[in-house]
Amino acid sequence: MSSHLSEEQYQSGVKAVWRATAILSVVTVVEVAVALILGPHLPKLIMNTFYVLASLAKAFFIVGEFMHLKYEKRAFMLSLGVPLVFLIWAIIAFATEGHYWNILNHPK
Amino acid sequence: MSEVLEIQDEHHVDLLPTPDNGEGGEKTAMNISYGKTMMWYFLLSDAFTFSAFLIAYAATRLAQAWWPNPNLVFKSFPGLGHTNAPLAFVSVMTFILILSSVAVVRAVQEGHRMNQKGVMLWMIGGIVGGAMFLGCQAWEWTHLIGEGLRPFYNPFGPDANGITHLVEEHMAVSPGPIAFGALFFGITGFHGFHVFTGVCINIWAFIATANGTFQRRGHYEMIEKVGLYWHFVDLVWVFVFLAFYLM
Numbered sequence: 291m292s293s294h295l296s297e298e299q300y301q302s303g304v305k306a307v308w309r310a311t312a313i314l315s316v317v318t319v320v321e322v323a324v325a326l327i328l329g330p331h332l333p334k335l336i337m338n339t340f341y342v343l344a345s346l347a348k349a350f351f352i353v354g355e356f357m358h359l360k361y362e363k364r365a366f367m368l369s370l371g372v373p374l375v376f377l378i379w380a381i382i383a384f385a386t387e388g389h390y391w392n393i394l395n396h397p398k
Numbered sequence: 399m400s401e402v403l404e405i406q407d408e409h410h411v412d413l414l415p416t417p418d419n420g421e422g423g424e425k426t427a428m429n430i431s432y433g434k435t436m437m438w439y440f441l442l443s444d445a446f447t448f449s450a451f452l453i454a455y456a457a458t459r460l461a462q463a464w465w466p467n468p469n470l471v472f473k474s475f476p477g478l479g480h481t482n483a484p485l486a487f488v489s490v491m492t493f494i495l496i497l498s499s500v501a502v503v504r505a506v507q508e509g510h511r512m513n514q515k516g517v518m519l520w521m522i523g524g525i526v527g528g529a530m531f532l533g534c535q536a537w538e539w540t541h542l543i544g545e546g547l548r549p550f551y552n553p554f555g556p557d558a559n560g561i562t563h564l565v566e567e568h569m570a571v572s573p574g575p576i577a578f579g580a581l582f583f584g585i586t587g588f589h590g591f592h593v594f595t596g597v598c599i600n601i602w603a604f605i606a607t608a609n610g611t612f613q614r615r616g617h618y619e620m621i622e623k624v625g626l627y628w629h630f631v632d633l634v635w636v637f638v639f640l641a642f643y644l645m
Contacts, residue, residue, distance in 0.1 A: 300510070303507050311500045318492050325484075338645050341645055345639075356629040356632070357629045363430065373446075377446075384453045385457065385460055388460030392460060392462065
């Protein structure tokens with residue numbers, strides 16, 4: 291009834307996890323290093339784009355490897371991923387609105 | 399008849415025909431057990447809750463003419479006094495949470511091998527990591543409250559050049575945007591509450607493992623479900639870290 295793994299599957303699973311750990315740690319260290327070294331010199335837009343992309347990369351590793359979603363059925367992945375598409379709308383709509391409040395409240 | 403009795407324990411009575419409660423690792427739609435499916439959909443709803451908070455934070459922040467520089471707000475490290483170490487302490491916290499998550503993944507893997515001792519060992523790692531993270535957060539909150547940050551008061555304001563300073567008597571610095579404190583305590587607090595409940599659930603799972611509940615049941619699916627929640631806490635921290643400390 292339970293899914294007993296062969297020794298080989300187990301070893302490759304353990305390897306995949308430590309690989310994901312190393313990647314997550316390196317991405318975090320790079321993020322912080324970039325923030326401290328390049329942060330004061332580069333435009334905010336470039337820095338923020340970099341942070342968002344690095345965070346999304348981390349999120350994919352956590353969800354895919356740690357939460358094992360990479361190994362589930364495609365239909366299941368889509369049932370979780372597709373609803374999140376609404377967030378793209380929400381982020382754009384509320385960011386635009388927030389920026390508009392800023393213009394209203396602090397006219398140049 | 400004897401075969402039926404053999405696979406019974408206090409949690410798993412196989413007298414009823416399928417569908418069962420999913421605890422038996424029964425495969426359902428999309429080849430994933432009922433219990434794991436429901437944990438995933440709960441986490442999806444929780445993801446929307448956190449997204450709503452973080453989007454509210456983004457909208458509020460974009461509506462301000464000025465916002466405190468995180469490198470100048472979060473620059474303290476325990477035991478170093480008045481130090482200037484931006485991002486150092488929060489990086490340590492992030493690393494602790496990642497390692498704690500890894501420990502629970504290892505516990506799940508040992509569960510697949512029916513290795514009770516292995517599951518217990520790695521679950522302790524996960525619990526200790528979670529408790530350490532909570533300790534770090536408690537220190538950080540205490541420190542910021544000590545500097546005067548409150549849900550409705552923000553002592554981190556701009557000087558004439560827009561540089562972030564802590565409001566002090568002899569300095570011509572006015573308080574910063576009020577929403578900063580409420581958003582910081584609200585969102586990191588809601589995340590911290592998830593960490594706290596996660597640690598409690600992990601402790602329960604550790605005790606059940608030690609009692610041999612899952613060994614008797616014949617599978618460690620409960621560790622997988624508990625693990626999903628715990629990794630989600632790590633996942634949310636990625637975005638809290640992004641929103642409050644990096645951007």
